[in-house]
Amino acid sequence: MTAPDRMGPCVVVAGGGTAGHIEPALALADAVMRARPDARVVALGTARGLESKIVPARGYPLEMIPPVPMPRKPSPDLLKMPLKVREAIKQTRAVLDRVHADVVVGFGGYVSLPAYLAARGKVPIVVHEANARAGLANKVGAKFAEKVAAAVPNSGLPDAQVIGIPLRHAITSMDRAALRAQARQYFGLHPTAPVLFVSGGSQGARTLNNAVSNAAAAFARAGVSVLHAHGPKNSLVVQEIPGAPPYVAVPYVERMDLAYAAADLMLCRAGAMTVAEVSAVGLPAVFVPLPIGNGEQSLNAIPIVEAGGGLLIPDDELTPDRVVDEVLPLVGDRTRLAVMSNAARSGGHRVAADVLAQMVLSVVNK
Template identity: 30%
Template sequence: MKVVVTGGGTGGHIYPALSLIKEIKKEQPKAEILYIGTERGLESELVPRENIPFKTIHITGFRRKLSFENVKTVARFIQGVKKSKQMMKEFKPDVVIGTGGYVCGPVVYAAAKLGIPTVIHEQNSVPGLTNKFLSKYVNKIAICFEEAKKFFPEEKVVFTGNPRASEVKDVNPKMGRDSLGLVDGKKTVLIVGGSRGARPINDALLSVVGDISKKPYQVVYVTGTVHYDAVVEKVKEHSNPSNVIIKPFIHNMPDVLSAVDLIVARAGATTLAEITALGLPSILIPSPYVTNNHQEKNAHALSSKGAAILRLEKEMSGKQLIKDIDLVLSDEIKWESMHKEALQIGVPNAAADLYDLLKTVSR
């Protein structure tokens, strides 16, 4: 089996692609993979690190306002299609899959025009412009939220879930606890604002650190490297409570997620895939700065089923944060209900399901 994988820009597009590639290699060790991305995207760092053959094209996204840059983008798209076709003719893939980002546009379009079977994977509840455009040309569209179905041709849609969910199947809670120095048997809240952190979450937490020091649970706060030093200094003013652990970044996130009782986080697709696969109750504070406000809609897909508490950033305060945490951790019935609902949404075998879809459409 020969597969071209394309996707880039953010981890939310790249990590599902890497999880899928891992599944393909597990099932077919001799499978050949070619990853097509951009030189400037995060994929240029993450993909070669996994020893996956990597090639690039130059492409940018359309601006929503009239701009001469859009004329340049059209020219880059045409050139990208031409270069992608050359790569396809050399590599001769059986199937091409795009996992999101601008780079998918010319790559998947080129494959479709060459008659190569194509699939796109939409991680969010509301698709972006690229996948909406490609939906007219591809053979199948894999989705992670039922809410996304209405944006695509119904006959092409297949619910697979997010392959990233499969990363949490083989987790080690003890390793997760030990890596952070957590107290065994004590309820734990993980608060994380993404790899770059989130200032509003920082501010809410810091305003109530003194109150948290008196709580029976422990808190792990992942600040993001940008905010780490400032947060540590602020926490020092409250005598470094023993039940508050500050980290700039967590590398073994699946293990840590399996070791905690509650997460406070943004509502990116990768995060939601991981926590629902584990059945982890959540308090979601969606970023308001994303395309189509898709994080709020992602979060609503969980909160509407009772798997999460949704708090808009403008509603968030330290007092509200503690109130919500106390609500979940002090009520075993509430926690168990959220846990069960999250598991109902989760798709821990998503990577295998997406791989099966590729086999179905491949030539």
């Protein structure tokens, strides 16, 4: 295949699977295009990940490669791993050759591992770790990367430059106060009442759903409006109380920027992307970390909590009574929320996408 007519660099991003991997990759892609409009950005992904919908919708080409998920427990699949890895590397290397990749930027997960192994020794690699504890793929990639970046210190990747998490320009440039009226009208929320935004991530969270929906009457009596993203596979039935601010339940929020602008307080999980976004926009939050895995969600939230920008409630302690006793008084306390908002914003990283883009382009120029 002949080289493309365009003279700009080709940046290949690998961050499929979950929104926590995809969104930083796309934020970087946007930043690269702002810095080098002549560049080409190509995403790697699999048919099983969210990237099959998100990436094309954001205007970037998506090249499919075989997924290589690591089995969590000994199983027959473990014996098939070498063959799966070898085939994934072969197909990924063919993609890198076909698009004339100048650099591969990985964000972790099962798309990044074959990308790192395919690029090793052939195409420069840059690694970004969003979580407080690095995953296996990024630990492998960091061993032969040109540059390594991390969201927070002590991620487990040696010599990583701490830059925060790349975020969408719509988030980092947002003025919550200026958007508030439009945002509340968009969701059908009360124009002046305090608003609690509840989200357990793209799939929802049963603990958050049960605790908040069972406190709906208390919110109504207190004059608080609720925007609750409960997840597309979950259902939520909340009795409306005449004259009270509305409790708006939706399966999924497409316009997170408007949800952040509408809210005075957020009740949420503590995924790396969520923590980064609420701190960047200065939205106080009550974090309820996912109680599985290696405890990384708690680690994600702790810096913001210690700075005074949020609270942390363990998953098994989030009950309707705890919501009424702790969350409800907070959402109406404008003075305390203002202090928390300033504290959250002071810990945010609004320029991480542009910083990472410069790191990536410096590798290409080198």
